[in-house]
Amino acid sequence: MKYVVIKCGGSVLENLPRSFYEDVVKLHQSSEWTPVIVHGGGPLITSLLKTLHVETTFVNGLRVTNHEVLDVVEMVLSGSVNKQVVRNLIEVGGKALGVSGVDGMLLKARPTNEANVLGFVGEVVAVNQRIIEDIVKQGLIPVISPIGIDSSGQRYNINGDIAAAAVAKALTANLCFISDIPGILVEKDGQKTKLDKVSKAGIERMIEDKTIYGGMIPKVRAAIDGLSLNIPEVGIINGFESNGLIDYINGKKIGTKIVLEEEIV
Structure with missing residues (x-):
């Protein structure tokens, strides 16, 4: 039995087709x-x-988080979104259990090095993988919201891509980012072309020339960090593509595979 951590971004969650959840259940x-x-x-x-008239800003794809923003982040992630994903899995015959990274200190966190700018944005220092393993032993699919906590009880907003990479590292799992695009796209002869494979050096170049920008930056950096620490493979795939997740898991040329330089042939 091998683990695969599937990261679903908020930008795609609301519109993911029923077939995506069916694929997750088939894997399970x-x-x-x-x-x-x-x-x-x-x-x-x-x-x-916006509805609550609370201002929000981003730095390098990460949301600046004060106490007021943090309350809203936890309410949305651990409440409505987490249970929406669980419901969607149940609707297609799956069995799932939603948990927050706060529960059982599943995601132990500390502030980032940019805490003076980002506020209560954290990075994961430890994953309590026994909680995940216990959920799996009950025949359930774990659904995790990326809120972290430290030993003093302070909560942290964890970028979902960074949280997913931390979970994948703890489980020595493959990591699959679900997107609404077929992978990392580059301009070639006036057209957008998908990269089948890209290395760490290639990613850094694309960040520098702004081919990769905004919310994609923490995603690819989390991928590279994970590859150097236990994660066997990282991919970015289109969750709207029929059987895309199953095809990727079965080794078909779907999405973009992210690798370290020494793996490039």
Whole structure:
């Protein structure tokens, strides 16, 4: 049995087709793969903050988080979004359990090095993987919201991509980012072309020339960090593509595979 951590971004969650959740359930019912979902919820957080007239800003794709913003982030992620994902899995015959990174200190966190700018944005220092393993032993799909906590009880807003990479590292799992695009796209002869494979050096170049920008930056940096620390493989795939997740898991040329330089042939 092998784990695959599936990260669903908030920008795609609301529109993911029923077929995506059916694919997750098929993986769960197989004897080979065990899916673990980590989700975001950025657009819904932004929408609620706007409704509440709370200002929100971003630095390098990460949301600046004060106490007021943090309350809204936790409400959206651990409340409405987490349970929405669980419901969607149940609707297609799956069995799932939603938990927050706060529960059982599943995601132990500390402030980032840019805490003076970002506020209560954290990075994961430890994952209590026994909680995930216990959920799996009960025959359930774990669905994790990326709120972290430290030993003093302080909560932190964890970028979903960074949280997913931390969970994948703890489980030595493959990591799959679900997107609404087929992978990392580059301009070639006036047209957008998908990269089948890209290295760490290639990613750094694309960040520098702004081919990769905004919310994609923490995603690819989390991928590279994870590859150097236990994660066997990282991919970015289109969650709207029929059977895309199953095809990727089965080794078909779907999405963009992210690798370290020494793996490039």
